[in-house]
Amino acid sequence: MKVLYDHQSFSGAKYGGVARYFYDLMQNLKYEQEVDVKLALLFSNNHYLKNGDIKNVIPFRFFLGYAKTNMLFSHINRLNSAFQISRQNFDIFHPTYFKDYFLPFLGKKPFVITHHDVIPEKFSMKYAALDGFDKSQKQKILEKASKIIAVSENTKQDILEIFDIAPDKVEVIYHSTHFSTFVPNPAVKITTPERYLLYVGNRENYKNFDVYVRAIAPILHKQDDLYLLCGGNGKFTAFEENLFAELKISNQILHREVDSDDDLYLLYKNALAFVYPSLYEGFGIPILEAFACNCPVVLSNRSCFPEVGQDAALYFNPNDKEEIAFQVEKIVEDAELRASLIKKGQQRLKDFSPSITASKTLEVYQSVIG
Template sequence: MKVGFDYQIFALQVYGGISRYYVSLAEELMLMGQSPKIFAPFHCNEYLSSTSAQIVEGERVAKRNSKLMRLTLPVNHFMSNKKINSWSPDIVHETYFSMFKAPRRSCPTVLTVYDMVHEKFPEEFSKWGNISVRKRSAVERADHVICISESTRNDLIQAFDVDESKVSVVYLGFDTFTDVSVRTDSLESSRRPYLLFVGNRAGYKNFHGFLRAFALSPALKVDYDIACFGGGAFTVAEKELIHSVGLSEDRVRHQGGSDKVLGDLYSQAAAFVYPSMYEGFGLPPLEAMAKGCPVIVSRSSSMPEVVGDAGCYFDPHSIEEMSAAMEKVVFSPSLRQSMVSAGYNRLQKFSWASCAEKTMDVYTQVVR
């Protein structure tokens, strides 16, 4: 089957879970004997740069998501759709929620919805871009919608009043970072164990709650540091919060970089803490499990569905409960070891191969 993916997410993300999902899916589809192709005429995506040229139609023109990339969007839209139509795929999988008028297709379209965070927390997002409006429009025009968890499927059906038969659930796979081989300078210079926070920190991601929960525990403050990966450098407000809870900036470190760096951070962390109020799926807990890192996670949205019995849970609205969960895990070697074992077992439920197989089932159903 010829499966075409459009340009959208690859002009918006250098790294990121969504673009990683599509590249991993396309690679697995090719291994299955299918014919996937990503049409991204001008992109900034790192994953496309390292995948097979047989899959990618386009070139990398920037190493970051800059204003230049935003300016390419209209051209990308025109060229991507022209190339897709010329290629005549059996099905098109849209990679995001287009800001442009949808082109006419001679084949069915599938859309993946990753979460309903813009609908759950509208106050935390700029009205510029109208993501929620674009998402609803994309859902309505798609022949079928894939959600990445039952939690997201339920939220989508409720928010947009979508026919249940139009929406399927396909779980994501995860990356094991098997190419990790380089220790980062920040880790080499650290003489203390640390708790790891990954990704964006604003609003519903609950970084402020995590800091307060950590600082609430004298034992954690004495024995552990905090390492943060991704999400950009600390803002002035975050630095002020760090100081206000009695921590110094050398105890709360930020690290950016590639997946190699992230894998190294997971493998050496005392535990990974995921305090988010809401996630459509949540890849970081699986990535942590794959590196033998215990997972301490919110009891909310899709997290119990994904993490299962491999995590230590807390109410993300309770600073006291989050603090107690962190203490419980890091100060109990036996519990940490049992959580690591449970994590490895849990991972058997998720793989990119399984994701591709179930996605192919959706494609076949839609084409028929």
């Protein structure tokens, strides 16, 4: 079987959950399932491709500024993807995002698309169009797809609620994490506070970061050796700095860029707990990353989180600052609870291996091409 993937999630993304998902999927399909995978991509600074052997790409510099340079190389990559699709040298096509440029070139070849979340549709009234695609464009892609992969049961139900799609067209295949088989480099060392809570990734909008910070501020006041460490997604904004100053916790909130998987692994491993206060996620890969790194997990009780975490996490109402503080303080103070959650997290992780994700995806491909 020959499967073609396009450029969309790799053109401008150095890191990111969607790019990581497709990279791990291609890697596993190629080496464990013996599938002939091809990525239609020429130019990229993607970290996963740079350190792997799925596709040799050409890195580029931002000579026109970040946005304009990304747009230029994205257009070049799109032309290359269109050319590769038009050659018809594949059995099934799997676009990595929702641009519909490929439809005129696809002919009668089938395609499968993965729907990671409906965050833009659920939060568009509050935060505008978060991914730049309107509902009608996605509806067209979903209608024409042979199969739709949803990354959780919660996401499947959201898709069926928001879009006009037949339920039997949507297959649920969970995400996984490469950290489940990751072997850290013992030579890599990082410096962190002795006691800290970990936050990872984007801090904007529905991520609920400001409510979380306000909730734990009293805990930080009581425990001056406890820190909140935020990994990745750029330095703190002026708004965030002002918030920390207002709450008088500026000295206990730190930011650290994540330059490698080894860095991220150690951030999880050394933390007292990973706390995920988001109002909504399609899946929540950081939950699995924390499980794999023996890091206790405290989660919002919204969307897919209870489905993914089950009994391996503590939960709180993300709109209730007192409840957030109660659960966070509980995990900080109780070493036996942390040990119990670590053990449960290791057990829960067994349901989310990259091999399972790839083999189930291959079953979907095979069902489409007969």
